[in-house]
Amino acid sequence: MSQSRRNFLKQVGASAGMSALFLSGSNTVALAGGDFRALATAAQGAMTDNEAFWDKLREEFIIEQNLIMMNAANMTPTPKVVHDTVIEHTRDMERNCSFQNRAKYGDLTKKSREFIAGFLGADADEIGFVRNTSEANNTVINGLDLGPGDEVLIWDQNHPCNNVAWHQRAERFGFKVVTVSTDETLKTIDDLLRPFKEAINANTKVLAFSHVSNVTGTTLPGKEMTALAHANGAKCLVDGAQTFGYMNIDLHDMGCDFYTSSGQKWILGPREASFIYVKKSVQDELWPNLVTVGWERAKENGAQKYESLGQRDDGRLWALGRAVEFHTMIGQDKIEARINYLTNLLSDNMKAKIPNIKVLTEQADGFNSGIFVGLIPGTDAPKAAKTIYDKYRIAGNIGGREDVLRVRLCPHIYNSAEQMGLIADYIAASI
Numbered sequence: 001m002s003q004s005r006r007n008f009l010k011q012v013g014a015s016a017g018m019s020a021l022f023l024s025g026s027n028t029v030a031l032a033g034g035d036f037r038a039l040a041t042a043a044q045g046a047m048t049d050n051e052a053f054w055d056k057l058r059e060e061f062i063i064e065q066n067l068i069m070m071n072a073a074n075m076t077p078t079p080k081v082v083h084d085t086v087i088e089h090t091r092d093m094e095r096n097c098s099f100q101n102r103a104k105y106g107d108l109t110k111k112s113r114e115f116i117a118g119f120l121g122a123d124a125d126e127i128g129f130v131r132n133t134s135e136a137n138n139t140v141i142n143g144l145d146l147g148p149g150d151e152v153l154i155w156d157q158n159h160p161c162n163n164v165a166w167h168q169r170a171e172r173f174g175f176k177v178v179t180v181s182t183d184e185t186l187k188t189i190d191d192l193l194r195p196f197k198e199a200i201n202a203n204t205k206v207l208a209f210s211h212v213s214n215v216t217g218t219t220l221p222g223k224e225m226t227a228l229a230h231a232n233g234a235k236c237l238v239d240g241a242q243t244f245g246y247m248n249i250d251l252h253d254m255g256c257d258f259y260t261s262s263g264q265k266w267i268l269g270p271r272e273a274s275f276i277y278v279k280k281s282v283q284d285e286l287w288p289n290l291v292t293v294g295w296e297r298a299k300e301n302g303a304q305k306y307e308s309l310g311q312r313d314d315g316r317l318w319a320l321g322r323a324v325e326f327h328t329m330i331g332q333d334k335i336e337a338r339i340n341y342l343t344n345l346l347s348d349n350m351k352a353k354i355p356n357i358k359v360l361t362e363q364a365d366g367f368n369s370g371i372f373v374g375l376i377p378g379t380d381a382p383k384a385a386k387t388i389y390d391k392y393r394i395a396g397n398i399g400g401r402e403d404v405l406r407v408r409l410c411p412h413i414y415n416s417a418e419q420m421g422l423i424a425d426y427i428a429a430s431i
Contacts, residue, residue, distance in 0.1 A: 001121070001250060001253060002121045002250050002251075002252030002253045004117065004118065004121045004122055004123055004250075004251075004252050029080075029081055029084045029085045029088055029322070030081065031081050031322070031325055031326065031329060032060055032079070032080075032081060032326065032329060033059060033060060033080075035056065036056050036057060036059065036060060037329070039053060039056055040329050040330055040331075043331075043334070046333065046334055046337040046338075047334050047337075047338070048334075048337045048338055048341045049341060049417065051416065051417060054338065054413060054416065055416070057330070057413060057414070058413075058414050058416070060079040060080050060081070060326075061077050061078075061079055061080070061414045062077070062080065062083075063077050063414060066393050067393045067395060068392075068393060068394045068395065068415070068419050068422070068423060069395050069412075069414065069415070070394060070395060070396035070409040070410055070411055070415070070423065071395055071396050071397060071408075071410060072246075072265060072266055072370065072410035072411070072412045073214050073242055073265065073370075073371050073397070073408065073410045074265070074397060074410075075264050075265065075271070076264065076265060076266065076268050076412055076414075077268070077414065078268050078269065078270060078319075078323065079268055079323075079326050081322050081323075081325070081326055082268060082269060082270060082319050082322055082323050082326065083270070083319075085315065085318060085319040085322050086270050086315055086316055086319045088315075089314070089315025089316075089318065089319070090313075090315060092315070093315065102314070105314035105315075105317075105318070108314070108317070108318040108321070109129070109314060109317050109318065110124075111318075111321060112317050112318050112320055112321025112322075112324075113127050113129070113275075113321075115321040115324040115325060115328075116275055116320070116321065116324055119249075119324045119327070119328065119332075120244070120249050120250070120251050120259070120277065121249065121250030121251050121252045121253060122251045122252060122277055123280065123302075124302075125280065125301060125302030125303060125304070126251075126277055126278055126279060126280055126283075126302060126303050127275050127276075127277060127303055128275060128276050128278065128302075128303035128304055128305070128306035128307040129273070129274070129275055129307040129312075129317055130274055130275060130276050130306065130307060130309075131272045131273065131274060131309075132262040132263070132264070132272065132274050133159070133161060133162075133239060133240075133241040133260050133261055133262045133274065134159075134161035134165075135274075135276075136260030136261070136274065136275070136276035137159075137161045137162045137165060137208075137237070137239060137260050138161060138165055138289065139260075139276055139286075139288070139289050139306050140206075140208075140237050140258045140260070140276070140286065141162075141165050141166055141169050142169060142287075142289050143286040143287040143288065143289060143306075144205070144206065144235075144285065144286060144287075145285070145287075146169075146173055146175040146205055146206075147173050147174055147175055148173075148174040148175065149175070149203060150175040150176070150203060150205045151175065151176045151177070151178055151201070151203040151204045151205065152166050152170070152175060152176070152177050152178070152204070152205060152206045152207075152208060153178045153180065153196065153199055153200055153204050153206070153207045153208070153234070154166055154177060154178070154179050154180075154207075154208050154209065155179070155180060155181075155182070155196075155208075155209040155210060155213075155220070156179050156180065156181045157181075157182070157210060157213035157214075157215045157216060157218065158208065158209060158210050158213075158239065159210060159214055159239060159241065161239075162208055162209075162210060162237070162239045163179075166208065175205075176203075178199055178204075180195040180196060180198075180199045181195060182195055182218065185362075185363075186218065186363045186364040186367070187364055187365075188364055189221055189224065189364060189366075189367070191364055192218075192220055192221060192364055192367060193221065193224060193225070193228065196209075196225065196228060197228060200228060200229070200232045200234065201232070202232070202233065204229075204232055204233075204234045205234055205235065206229075206234055206235050206236070206237060207225065207228065207229035207234050207235070207236050207237070208236075208237040208239070209225060209237075209238065209239065210239040210241070210242065211238050211239060211240045211241075211242060211243045211247075212241075212242035212243055212246075212247075212369045212371065213242075213371075214241070214242055214371065214408075215360075215373070216360040216361060216363070216371075216373050217360065217361035217363075217368065217369045217370075217371030217372060217373050217408075218361065218363045218367065218368075218369070219243075219363070219367040219368065219369045220367070221367065222238055222254045222256065223253065223254045223255065225238075226238070226254055226255045226256045226257075227255065230255070235257040235258070235282060236255075236256045236257050236258070237256070237257065237258040237259075237260070238254070238256045238258065238259045238260070239260055239261075240259050240260060240261040241260070241261050241262050241265060242265065242266065242369065242370075242371065243261070243266070244261035244262070244265070244266060244267050245265065245266030245267030245268060245269075245323075245327060245335075246266035246335070246336060246339060246369070246370050247336055248332045248333055248336055251277055251279075256277075256279070257278070257279045257282045258276065258277065258278055258279070258282075258286075259276075259277040260274075260275075260276050260277070261274055261275065262274045263275075263316075263320045263323065266370070266412065267320070267323050267324065267327065268323050268326065268327070268412070269319065269320045269323035269324075270316045270319045270320060270323070271316075272313070272316060273313075273316035273317050273319065273320040274320070275320075276303065276306055276307075277303070278302075278303045278306060280302065283302060283303065283305075286306070288305050288306050288308055289306075290308045290309060290310075291308055292308050292309065292310045293310065294308065295308055330413070335413055338413055339370040339411060339412060339413070340368075340370065341417075342370075342411035342415055342417065342420055343368070343369070343370050343371070343372055343410075343411055345417060345420040345421075346372055346409060346411060346420040346423060346424070347359060347361070347362075347372055349420055349421050349423070349424035350372070350374060350407075350423075350424045350427070352424070353424040353425060353427075353428040354374075354376060354424065354427065354428050354431070356376065356377060356378065357374045357375065357376050358374060358375040358376075358377070359372070359373070359374045360373040360374065360375065361373050361374075370410055370411065370412070371408065371409075371410050372407075372408070372409045372410070373406070373407070373408045373409075374406075374407050375400075375404055375405070375406055376404065376405040376406075376407065376427075376431055377403060377404050378403055378431075379400075379403060379404065379405040379431040380403065381399060381400035381401060381402060381403065381404060381405040381406070382399070382400075384398075384405050384427075384430045384431050385398045385399045385400070385405065387430040388426065388427060388430045391426075391430070392426035392427075392429075392430065394409075394423055394426060394427070396408060396409040396410065397409075405431060407427065409423065
């Protein structure tokens with residue numbers, strides 16, 4: 001564990017990881033219902049299958065009744081503390097958008113930056129606020145000096161903002177993008193690493209990959225991938241869109257140069273509020289994409305030079321910090337264990353109820369994720385997808401073309417174990 005992570009855990013204390021962060025900030029929004037705060041404080045162990053605990057937590061969300069939200073890889077509902085914070089500060093700005101009233105956001109943004117850095121085992125001056133992973137990835141892609149003779153190594157399962165975006169820039173500046181594929185069936189960590197080891201060479205300047213694939217749910221080993229990049233003189237960009245808020249992350253321990261993510265996914269944060277992590281030692285090598293008012297001040301404050309955007313919704317940045325507080329109160333280890341438990345339960349039920357399903361997320365042991373992806377052949381995909389949502393109210397990434405239904409389902413802490421059985425029943429009834 002890195003020293004940054006140790007300091008953060010020491011700060012928040014051992015009692016449910018919440019003492020120093022609880023009810024912080026100048027706003028009046030409480031962190032969570034009093035009953036649940038007490039329950040979280042008293043909780044011992046992983047609480048993985050303690051349905052009473054998670055039932056109580058679901059009271060912190062206002063999800064539409066009978067709607068089964070299963071789309072955390074794309075967008076999640078937020079707990080009350082997050083959306084109430086956004087609403088409160090939006091109202092506050094409508095009432096008084098003077099410079100004097102807005103001055104408070106300096107302290108709140110600083111606090112949010114510190115929460116995120118500590119949560120991820122980083123230093124505060126390595127965190128710059130952006131709107132989402134796409135903006136963060138493109139900050140790296142457009143900010144590095146690359147040209148003819150240079151190579152960038154990427155995974156074919158990367159999101160377009162870490163795949164197509166590299167190709168677009170290569171067309172302009174003449175460097176080469178090398179794309180590798182991992183095997184369809186992966187049994188060991190060596191299976192995951194092998195194609196990257198075979199493709200990397202002395203010309204490789206950047207190794208860029210999704211920490212967890214949004215296509216199959218496969219997890220790549222971040223620390224080992226980073227070590228591979230550095231051993232070959234390359235920098236490492238980790239797209240953490242599917243791990244921030246899902247997985248317990250320690251960036252200093254992982255060692256990557258850049259880590260990007262989105263606030264509206266697993267961390268349960270507001271839309272258009274996120275961050276980019278840029279390791280201190282490489283900040284001089286990464287140019288900012290935008291320069292505007294306050295540049296002279298921003299460039300003296302580490303990664304803040306990558307958040308130069310002009311006027312922004314500062315209340316959302318504070319709400320992102322509150323989402324981190326919410327996770328910290330519960331305990332990130334508990335959240336990760338619960339998501340894995342639900343995903344495994346879902347997978348078992350889907351395979352039992354739909355024998356012909358081809359599951360894409362049965363990968364190397366320990367490198368699965370909270371993303372379940374399956375293909376169901378012999379199905380009128382558009383019709384089935386419509387039935388699954390309209391009749392059974394399952395909201396996931398469900399569709400496909402012609403006779404193969406593709407389902408991507410991503411549970412979170414607002415889901416129940418019972419729902420994992422109902423989903424399999426409902427999808428089986430729809431095909």
